[in-house]
Amino acid sequence: MFDEQEVVLRIQRGDVRAFTVLVNQYERLVFHVVHRLTLDQADAQDICQDVFLKVYNRLNTFAFESKLSTWIARIAYLTAIDYLRKYRKQTTTDLTDTLEQTYFTTETPEQALTQKDVSAYVNNLIAQLPAQYRTVLTLYHLDEFSYPEIEQITGLPEGTVKNYLFRARKLLKDKLDSYLKDE
Structure with missing residues (x-):
């Protein structure tokens, strides 16, 4: 231990x-x-x-x-x-709602899926998120840090951490919904 x-x-x-x-x-x-x-x-x-x-x-x-x-x-x-x-x-601070859509490429899911692997596609989508969203999403879901811990790590207020996590999830959900609808 x-x-x-x-x-x-x-x-x-x-x-x-x-x-x-x-x-x-x-x-x-x-x-x-x-x-x-x-x-x-x-x-x-x-x-x-x-x-x-x-x-x-x-x-x-x-x-x-x-x-x-x-x-x-x-x-x-x-x-x-x-x-x-x-x-x-x-810059890692200029996040506007109008720029969110530009972080996703226009490539089709088939192009993004190198081996028809949904996991690789999701990782590709995460990589295209703004840095703050990507970081908060990774710290919370992959590294399993709590909101207060993410606040300590990033220096962002807890409310901002929650907001970024919500927006990151929404962007991923919208893109995945679009992909699944095309399937």
Whole structure:
């Protein structure tokens, strides 16, 4: 069983193997958060390395006021956002209802379904969501964080988190309904 307090204390005392245990415990979470924002495997891997360097260097500031996973996910989220701002020149704050439709491609479901795989199609749809929607959806449904935890990770108010999650689900539902109607 993973005891985060023990692992953190061991790392703070210089135990490198304990840091390996921490990385193994949270590497999927960090990759999920980062990859859903960047949508690029190579970028995500580079950012994940940066995240774990930051975790290692800042571990002495972790005060166990939240779960370690929440604290690490926040570092991953902020590091990915910083990367996007610096290298992609994308803003992550301009969300308007009129732009929501532009995040979906005009390709047919048949084109999107590389192997007639609905799961791949849904993942493709999720990848086309605005970054905030994609992140909140991933943190809530795939990483199983609560609303307060997502608020801590993203810095968004809980009401905004709920709103983004609602909008993301609605966009996915509308697109899937359209696909199923065509079937």
